[in-house]
Amino acid sequence: xxxxxxxxxxxxxxxxxxxxxxxxxxxxxxxxxxxxxxxxxxxxxxxxxxxxxxxxxxxxxxxxxxxxxxxxxxxxxxxxxxxxxxxxxxxxxxxxxxxxxxxxxxxxxxxxxxxxxxxxxxxxxxxxxxxxxxxxxxxx
Amino acid sequence: xxxxxxxxxxxxxxxxxxxxxxxxxxxxxxxxxxxxxxxxxxxxxxxxxxxxxxxxxxxxxxxxxxxxxxxxxxxxxxxxxxxxxxxxxxxxxxxxxxxxxxxxxxxxxxxxxxxxxxxxxxxxxxxxxxxxxxxxxxxxxxxxxxxxxxxxxxxxxxxxxxxxxxxxxxxxxxxxxxxxxxxxxxxxx
Numbered sequence: 001x002x003x004x005x006x007x008x009x010x011x012x013x014x015x016x017x018x019x020x021x022x023x024x025x026x027x028x029x030x031x032x033x034x035x036x037x038x039x040x041x042x043x044x045x046x047x048x049x050x051x052x053x054x055x056x057x058x059x060x061x062x063x064x065x066x067x068x069x070x071x072x073x074x075x076x077x078x079x080x081x082x083x084x085x086x087x088x089x090x091x092x093x094x095x096x097x098x099x100x101x102x103x104x105x106x107x108x109x110x111x112x113x114x115x116x117x118x119x120x121x122x123x124x125x126x127x128x129x130x131x132x133x134x135x136x137x138x139x140x
Numbered sequence: 141x142x143x144x145x146x147x148x149x150x151x152x153x154x155x156x157x158x159x160x161x162x163x164x165x166x167x168x169x170x171x172x173x174x175x176x177x178x179x180x181x182x183x184x185x186x187x188x189x190x191x192x193x194x195x196x197x198x199x200x201x202x203x204x205x206x207x208x209x210x211x212x213x214x215x216x217x218x219x220x221x222x223x224x225x226x227x228x229x230x231x232x233x234x235x236x237x238x239x240x241x242x243x244x245x246x247x248x249x250x251x252x253x254x255x256x257x258x259x260x261x262x263x264x265x266x267x268x269x270x271x272x273x274x275x276x277x278x279x280x281x282x283x284x285x286x287x288x289x290x291x292x293x294x295x296x297x298x299x300x301x302x303x304x305x306x307x308x309x310x311x312x313x314x315x316x317x318x319x320x321x322x323x324x325x326x327x328x329x
Contacts, residue, residue, distance in 0.1 A: 045145065046150070047145060058145065060159055063154070063166070064159075064214065064215055064216035065216065066166050067162045068216045068218070070236075071165055071166060071168075071216070071235045071236055072216075072234075075236065079168075079169075081167075084144075095169035096169065099168070101147055102147055102151075102164065102167050102168075118148070120146060120147040120148035121148040121149075123146060123147050124145060124147070125145075125150065126144075
């Protein structure tokens, strides 16, 4: 991602959200996420984002800023989820599987094909830098 | 059990608050989930107006709508007031994968005025394609009996528009009803 594109995103965020706590958190996240290695930015859990922003707990500002950075025209992230089974194996979920967990607390084990009890307690969301923003990726 | 923050923890922390709608919008993977999250955020925005009705009742349609947009904006949604989408639509929320949700906001003084809002939304502003096929007429109302007004509007809507069906809110909200029709341009529901 070029410095100009980064500047445009930050400017767009500040035009829409200003120097509010949400706007400031968005800018902080953009600066930090775009400065880490693409491999690291490909799977950012909430814990990773707390570390990046040097916070101890999930705050409303972080949640609101992630909403901006995942859904607005200045989005740089995509949201997904992974499931950790009883053998501590991690499984990346499809969009449909992840949504069923969020909305209905429903998941079929991706390998074993049996329903998982209370999957919402075993699935964690994560965020990836949008492919087109990774250096060498397609145009936006 | 993972040491990462789980979906359960995340949703439990925000349960029953406007932030829950914001989180669900963030994590949404389909247009249906996006629309549901936007509707929920709008509910909270409108409730803010209701709670402060003594301070809001003399504001204009535009002023009230801007307050709704500001509330949603503060949650990380990106609503636009008066954006061009086949005309000047009162609230436009754009999201991922070409998602567009629209609302027309009207002070209630005549049912023809509400019907105008419905027609603007359904025929003029919306494309009716997947992800751009949902919206709301938001009614600002000073009537003493809003439920009766809404019942009457539901009848008027059906009388004034062919091919429209209505239903109660699935979550039991009493001051909301939903309508469905085939979109004139897309031919889709």
